[in-house]
Amino acid sequence: MAQIFISAAHGGFENGVLDPGAIIPGTTEAAEMIRLRDLIVPELRSRGFTVLSVPDDLSAAQTLGWINARCRLTDVSLEIQAGAFNDPAVRGAVAYHIANNETRRTHAELLMLALLRRVPQLTSRGVRPDTASGFGSLAFTRNIACPSLIMEVGFLSNPQDLALIQNRRRDIALGLADGLAAWSRAVSGTGPTPVTPTIPTVNITINGGAYEEKGILISDNAYIPIDLTDLLGVNLSQDTNVRRVSYNNIVYIKAVDLRNYNVSVGWDAASRTVQLRTLSGSQICPGTLDRIMGFGKTSEIQMLMFLKANNEAAVSQYPDLPRLYREEAAIEGVNHDIAFSQMCVETSFLTFNGTTLRPAQNNFGGIGSATGGTEGASFPSARIGVRAQIQHLKAYASTEPLVQVLVDPRFRFVKRGVAPLVNQLSGRWSADLQYGQKIMAVLRRLYESAGLL
Structure with missing residues (x-):
């Protein structure tokens, strides 16, 4: 009999510290997902499926090991998560699958459709490859031996999603159970006897x-x-x-x-x-991919199409932004591909979801104010905002003087040339120690979409 593995995200110990996941007043991601999982498991067992629930005290790495020690190619594995953003308006469910796998994408769509049938009030953010995640890959979709997916059921920080997660928990569980049942049958074959997998x-x-x-x-x-x-x-x-x-x-x-x-x-x-x-x-010289100083390879059209694929509204709102990045970066000798990718990370592809920035600030690099104010820096135009970001990158990556008049309010606070590589911006430009990794993940997606990598 094929098995179904279910993991409630977080709740275990990471580096000796209990990881609750997202936290909001009165609850945590781990607590909500455990409650949801504890409804899914008995529902599937009542339908005759063999279901294994991942222990809650395991770390993320231990969770992968626990599943891999027990799973077979005919089994399926799901991790349920919830998100949280600074912007309470951000909401919706999303399913992540391993990239370059059309079959797994179909499975993710099957799961999402089943969930929305039971809870149509949930907003769908769609089905996405794990390359579209912040880090460019997800361990749960990549490192498990059997077919695996991640379902983010909503955002605890959004009042509507939180109400659905807490008040329609039974319906959400039934929807995920429906999807898991269909997915398991698709992978193992119809009926109680699983098919023998072949290795073509x-x-x-x-x-x-x-x-x-x-x-x-x-x-x-x-x-x-x-x-x-x-x-x-x-x-x-x-x-x-x-x-x-x-x-x-x-x-x-x-x-x-x-x-x-x-x-x-x-x-x-x-x-x-x-x-x-x-x-x-490719057209990219080995050893230069992550060097901030240099020249980008993408055209304005390639950047615009990449932006459209991730936020269609941005094309009409900021049609000239790719041109500004190419022009401003070329003047200072900064790689415009890296600067553009950083903008995508800082502004969530110009949606500004989950950021403290406002579009009117023209602050595409998340530059702080000279006085340390919570609002961050503001610039009179998109061009000046891009110029400030380029100058700030040059401050970190080079000791060469600026070509244009200084507009970056924090240029003088940077030790020149301390971070010539993208990953060296982590913990400096942003407190996020994986900041550079996120920029590089977007950069690779940009180059792949442009056919350069």
Whole structure:
């Protein structure tokens, strides 16, 4: 009998400290998700499914290990989460699936549809690949052996979502149970006897050329021989997050994990081919991807199309912004692709959701005021706002003098040249120690959408 694994996010110990997840007055994410999970589990068991509930005291890493020690390829695994934003207007459910997996996207849509059927009052933010998350990947969707998804059921910080989560908990549980039941049947096969999974082979190309050895397909995810990564110049010896499997005495790794090493990973369904593209086969020089000083590669149209794909309204509201980034960055010698990607992180793709910034401030880089005020800096126009961000990046990344008149109110407070690489902005430009990682995740998505990576 196929199994269903359910994890309520957070609640365990991370580095010896209890992790409650999002916190709002009167409740926490962990508490709400545990209550929801405790309704889903008996409902599915009453329908004849074998359900395993992940212990609540496990850390995120221990949760992955616990599931992997028990799951099979015919099982499914779901983690339920809730979000919180500074802006209480942000709301809605979203399902995350592993990138470059159309089958898993279909499964996520199945789960979302079942949830909305039971609770149509929930706003849907859609189904998204994990590359669209803040970090560019999600461990729960990447590192579990069986098919896995994350469902964020809503935002505790939004009054409507919170009311639904607390007052319609039973209906939400029934919706997720419906979706999990359908998903489990889709993966394991109809009926009580699960199908025996096969391990088909797939083709591999590198920078457009055929590679001699084959990859394999496990749970609809493409895996490539680990020996191939050495040829790509990728060292995986210290990366514990990369999932390895052994099949016919050959070690394979999940192809999509190579994105973290600046390798573009595509999939051609017609020819069943994993398409790998490296920096050496692109227009981007190896070793320059994360250097703030330099010149960007994307055109105004490519940036505009990327922005439209993430926030269609931004194209009409800020049609000239890509041009401003190219012009202002070129004057100071800053990579406009990096500055543009930073803007996407700081403003949530110009939606300003979850930020303290207001569009009227023209503050696209989240620059603080010179006096340390809570409102942050404001600029008289979009061009001056972009110029200030470019100047602030140059302050961190270079000791060269500015070309244009100073407009950055905090330029003088920065030790010049202390952060030439994007990841060195973490903890400096932002208190977030993963700030640089988030910018790089957006930058990779930008280059992939433009066909540059």
